Amino acid sequence: MTRGTVLLTGGAGYIGSHTAVELLGAGWDVVVVDDFSNSSPVALERVAQVATGPSAGHLRWHRLDIADTAGLTSVLADEAVDAVVHFAGLKAVGESVAQPLRYYTVNVAGSASLLRAMDATGVRRLVFSSSCTVYGDPERVPIDETAARGASNPYGRTKLVVEDMLMDLAAADDGWQLLALRYFNPVGAHASGRLGEDPEGIPNNLMPYIMQVAAGRHPFVRVFGDDYPTPDGTGIRDYIHVVDLALGHVAALESSDDLPGFTAVNLGTGRGSSVLEVIAAASRAVGRDVPYQVVERRPGDVAATWAEPALAEKLLGWRATRTLDEMAADHWRWQSRNPQGYAGEGAGPPTPPA
Numbered sequence: 622m623t624r625g626t627v628l629l630t631g632g633a634g635y636i637g638s639h640t641a642v643e644l645l646g647a648g649w650d651v652v653v654v655d656d657f658s659n660s661s662p663v664a665l666e667r668v669a670q671v672a673t674g675p676s677a678g679h680l681r682w683h684r685l686d687i688a689d690t691a692g693l694t695s696v697l698a699d700e701a702v703d704a705v706v707h708f709a710g711l712k713a714v715g716e717s718v719a720q721p722l723r724y725y726t727v728n729v730a731g732s733a734s735l736l737r738a739m740d741a742t743g744v745r746r747l748v749f750s751s752s753c754t755v756y757g758d759p760e761r762v763p764i765d766e767t768a769a770r771g772a773s774n775p776y777g778r779t780k781l782v783v784e785d786m787l788m789d790l791a792a793a794d795d796g797w798q799l800l801a802l803r804y805f806n807p808v809g810a811h812a813s814g815r816l817g818e819d820p821e822g823i824p825n826n827l828m829p830y831i832m833q834v835a836a837g838r839h840p841f842v843r844v845f846g847d848d849y850p851t852p853d854g855t856g857i858r859d860y861i862h863v864v865d866l867a868l869g870h871v872a873a874l875e876s877s878d879d880l881p882g883f884t885a886v887n888l889g890t891g892r893g894s895s896v897l898e899v900i901a902a903a904s905r906a907v908g909r910d911v912p913y914q915v916v917e918r919r920p921g922d923v924a925a926t927w928a929e930p931a932l933a934e935k936l937l938g939w940r941a942t943r944t945l946d947e948m949a950a951d952h953w954r955w956q957s958r959n960p961q962g963y964a965g966e967g968a969g970p971p972t973p974p975a
């Protein structure tokens with residue numbers, strides 16, 4: 622007897638694959654749809670290997686673009702889906718400035734396509750991957766869910782528009798249960814070392830870049846400014862272990878029956894760490910100093926953001942427990958065992974499990 626069937630869009634990606642493992646472990650049957658445009662089927666093979674246990678659910682997957690409303694409608698009906706977690710989307714800030722139409726098409730029109738398919742099949746429970754980016758340059762820290770929303774780039778605006786779309790849907794029809802989870806800075810990897818983040822090209826984000834420096838792929842970490850009004854002068858973020866984040870989705874699905882309408886919840890630790898603190902944690906994990914140099918500030922960066930995570934504990938009964946040292950150790954285990962990410966294995970198309 623499983624808990625039900627949950628569809629994950631973008632379930633082969635970084636956060637999706639970790640969430641699939643935790644949902645399977647909690648007894649959910651998981652159906653992934655992914656177009657593998659920025660992810661690998663190998664991740665799903667590994668999800669199936671890692672997620673074991675007496676009550677683990679079953680994993681199935683379909684190669685599908687979320688723009689394909691008819692295809693999604695068939696999957697929702699044929700797989701008897703009870704709830705959806707919507708990860709699929711584009712997420713690079715710089716790219717969104719250069720290619721805004723692509724971002725609006727994939728993130729906004731893609732979400733509308735999914736919601737139309739859900740509406741057509743009577744699936745009314747959705748957990749949406751939102752981001753702390755919807756707070757723009759925050760008016761105060763820690764940031765709680767009542768803070769004003771805003772965005773300073775097209776990527777952020779697509780997240781705002783999708784949240785607005787969900788609010789409008791909830792206002793029009795009280796049958797929907799729509800939860801937007803606003804992620805802070807996800808880092809780390811599955812403790813097995815089998816699953817992790819596999820960024821395309823040179824990573825923009827701090828932790829994957831640090832790990833590539835540690836692996837010898839770049840000479841040093843560029844610290845973007847040490848003249849911010851923070852204790853050591855470097856930027857402060859709320860880094861959250863991807864497995865804690867994944868468990869937040871399990872908690873969200875299991876609480877969503879009690880949360881009709883639209884609800885937005887922060888997923889963060891409530892603790893901020895500076896760039897130098899992250900480099901120090903990574904150096905401990907790697908066992909030697911990771912070299913860095915301070916360079917100019919990166920345009921668009923804010924000095925400090927971290928979450929007020931109390932609402933997640935109250936509504937979902939969830940809080941993050943993993944430390945920055947665990948994030949760094951797990952990220953390094955993944956990086957050092959998979960120097961080419963998923964590309965080191967199984968280039969062929971996937972064979973869905975029976």
Ligand code: UFG
Nearest residue numbers: 753754825826827828830843844845856857858896919922
């Ligand atoms: N940083 C460096 N060097 C690097 C990369 C980052 O010093 O090579 C610093 C940044 O200046 C910042 C911190 O490390 O202070 C974290 O930077 P990330 O790029 O890892 O994360 P951001 O907080 O800038 O970005 C994240 C998400 C985005 C989201 C944004 C705003 O990755 O998707 O938060 O919410 F839009």
